[in-house]
Amino acid sequence: MLRTLLNTSVVILMSSGVAVAAHHGAHGQPPAHGGQPHAMAHAAPQTDTARLPVAQGVVADACWIRLLPAPAPSAGYFVLKNNTNAPVSLVGAAAPKDYGLLMVHQTRHENGMSRMGMVDEVAVPVGGQLEFKPGGYHIMLEQPRRDVAVGDTIQVDLVLKSGEKVVASCEVKPAGTMPRMMSH
C-alpha cells in the first residue's frame, strides 16, 4: 500500500515537469524540490544505510563527483557492475556523513532539450554493468553537511532492491571537469 503510493508520487513528478533543462538552478532552489511528494518519494533511500549488509559480487568502480557550489546540487558518476547470477537494481543512495539528500536521476534528451527526472529503479543485468555518466543516469547530491572540497573522498552507499548496499568511494572533482558544463 505504502509502496504503491510512493511510486505513484514519483510517476506524477516525472510527468509533471520536475525534469527541467536548467536543472541545477531548479534543484538548488528550495521551492523547486521542497514539495511533499518529492520528500516522500525519496524518504526510503535516506534511511540508515549503515545498517545494510554489503552486497557480494556487486561493485561500483571509478566513482567521482562533479562539485558545484551550493545550493546547486553536485552529481555523482560511477560504473555499477553486477558479477552475480541474478539481476540487480539500484533503488536509492545515501552519503550520510556528507550530504542530507541523494537522488537517483536520469537525464534524457527530448526535442532538443535536456531534461532530468528521478527514477525509481535502475537495473543492472546479470554479468553486466551500467555506466552512470554525464547525460545519462547519475546521482544528485544535495544538502551538504560540510564544506565539501575538490580532492575530498565521499563515501556513497548505493542501495539495492535486495536491501543490501554497495559502497562507492568517490573522488570530488571540479565543476570544469566536464566539457559540457550545462549538461550532466
Ligand SMILES: [Cu+2]
Ligand atoms: Cu540530476
